[in-house]
Amino acid sequence: MKLITYTHGGSTHVGAHANTGSTVVSFTQASGGDPRFTSMLGLIQAGEKALDDARSLLDSPPKEAIHSFDEITLRPPLPNPPRVRDCSLFIEHLQPAFLNMARTIAAKSDDPEAEYERLIATGNFDLPKVFAEQVIYYISDHTAISGPDELIIAPPETRQLDYELEFAAVVGTIAKNVGPQDAEKAIFGYTILNDWSCRDVQGRVMSSQIGPARGKDFDGSNTLGPCIVTADEIGSPYGMTMTARVNGEEWSRGSTSTMHHTFADAITYLSSARTIYAGEVIGSGTVLSGSPFEIGKRLKNGDEIELEVAGIGILRNRIQLSY
Known part of the structure; x- marks a missing residue:
């Protein structure tokens, strides 16, 4: 369904x-x-x-x-999830994203190229091995949920709003210590997640090495929709085409087949000695090329963004920028 x-x-x-x-x-x-x-x-x-x-x-x-x-x-299919966690299940995009983050930080200096080289030399923008070894995640704001066709208003301090093309699983049970053999059965269904990100703000706060924080934290910053497709209808979720379009032009294309970790991996890890809850949302992280930041493009005021995952549908929003 x-x-x-x-x-x-x-x-x-x-x-x-x-x-x-x-x-x-x-x-x-x-x-x-x-x-x-x-x-x-x-x-x-x-x-x-x-x-x-x-x-x-x-x-x-x-x-x-x-x-x-x-x-x-249409409203967000799940307007009030008890928890939202965004995971790095796709990891291919992370190294280009880290390098672009260094570029963003260096651009504020008097000599951007020299500052970029200095930042890269620190090793702080290399992809840590831990991303491949285990599921890395952060807690998203479960009160900042928006839905299909809602206007996304960027915070006034940002000058670089980005979409992020993500896939998400919705947990269907309260459980703890879910084993790998049972993890898929804990999934209720799947939806699309747009993890809106203020890249310039994110770049500043991530230099503290404590996470994206304010760069992904504003009203409506987690868009879900247009529906939740029940797990029985999806079958295997690891062969689905993912596409992003801006004003009808394709900007991003990828596949769920490129996930390094599965949702089952995430559920096993997240439930280890901890409780997961029915209705919580687990984001996949961004597919390779799944945000303008990675491909050297920028959104502008009034742009219409469409995120599509085959078998689920199209999640559409327009943005309002103050710059």
Whole structure:
């Protein structure tokens, strides 16, 4: 199923793309107000029985629960995840990104080229081996969730807003010490994540070596959507084409087949002696060439960005910059 959260007639609904593909079905409405279908998080937390009941509602919905796409407004499919962690499951892009970060920092000096050479010589911008050896992650702001077609307003202090083309898994259970053989079964579904990043701000704070921090921390900085595709419909998630377009022009293309670590690796690692929760989001990190920063391009005010992952759909947003 392609699960969505949307508004219609002033109310919020949890539902899915209808089997016809031209309409959506409101589980909220079709179930007569069943509390399991009042929010996406509630549906995820209710477990497999709730998913089975949702499939039954999708197969034979009452007429009043069927809405056309032009009648609804999509919201983030999961507006209130209990936690969001962005992982470095793709690692190919990291070395070019680190070098570009050094360029950004050096550009502020009187002699940018000499400063760049000095920074590189420190070794601080080499790719540490630990990225290949284990899953590296940081905690994202789970309150800063935005959704399809929302306007993304860059913070006033940045002069370089970037998109990041990412894939994400949604956890479907509360668990601890999940073994590798069970990790895939802990995944509820998959969505697209745009990890918006203020590169100039990020460059400054990362010189402290404590993470991206303020460079990825602003209202709406984590965009999810347009839907959550349940794990049973995706099958293997490691052969999906990933594409980014700006104003209709393709800027980035990659594949989930290039992930160095899998989501199963991430779940095994994250749940080791720690609890993972139903509804939490695990980001993949950026696919190679998956941000303007890596390919020497810059976004401008009013640009429309489309991130697409085959089998999930297109996550579209327009940006507003103050520069």
